[in-house]
Amino acid sequence: MSYPQYPSQQPYQAPQQYPPQQSWPSGEPPLWAPYYGAPFAAAVKRFFKKYADFSGRASRSEYWWWTLVSSVVGIILNIMVQSGVHYTAYGSTAGPGTFIGGILALIFLLATFIPSLALIVRRLHDSNKSGWMILLGLIPFAGAIILLVFMLLGPDPHGQQYDQPTA
Numbered sequence: 001m002s003y004p005q006y007p008s009q010q011p012y013q014a015p016q017q018y019p020p021q022q023s024w025p026s027g028e029p030p031l032w033a034p035y036y037g038a039p040f041a042a043a044v045k046r047f048f049k050k051y052a053d054f055s056g057r058a059s060r061s062e063y064w065w066w067t068l069v070s071s072v073v074g075i076i077l078n079i080m081v082q083s084g085v086h087y088t089a090y091g092s093t094a095g096p097g098t099f100i101g102g103i104l105a106l107i108f109l110l111a112t113f114i115p116s117l118a119l120i121v122r123r124l125h126d127s128n129k130s131g132w133m134i135l136l137g138l139i140p141f142a143g144a145i146i147l148l149v150f151m152l153l154g155p156d157p158h159g160q161q162y163d164q165p166t167a
Helices: 040-049 060-083 096-126 131-138 142-152 157-162
Strands: 085-088 091-094
Touching: 040 060, 040 096, 060 085, 060 096, 060 142, 096 131, 096 142, 096 157, 131 142
Parallel strands: none
Antiparallel strands: 085 091
16 A cells, blocks of 8 residues: 655646737737747748837747748858859859849848847847847857847746737
8 A cells, every 4th residue: 555755745737828828819919919839921921020129029939930031041142152152273253143142141131130139129028038138149159148048938927018019
């Protein structure tokens, strides 16, 4: 016959899931609210709709889907630039692919730099951190690691202070 080791202990109850799942009339949350579990297309669409909006919050899925898109586009543009370079015994020369790839890379950078900063700030807000924490990225090496850890953190209910619901 076995006896419980800790007789006063209550059975385990799973904690409530945060964020609470809400149902929105249109199927996806409004732009002022984070979209937890956002699918790929919705995350990219929301990135461009909230182009320079530094207020509110962004879910992990919104952030990581855009990071994936941005990385893939960057790799493709880098391949374009590198494929136009011709190496010889006397050095290297740039072909037309280098210039076209370089121009496309510059356009992509200019079009997505500010929105990417805004997305990072909104992601920091979701974990209840100030948007000014983005300046930690200026610390060589350690700043990038700190920001990576912050981007991996889950949502914090206190982050709702950064929401600004609109009608």
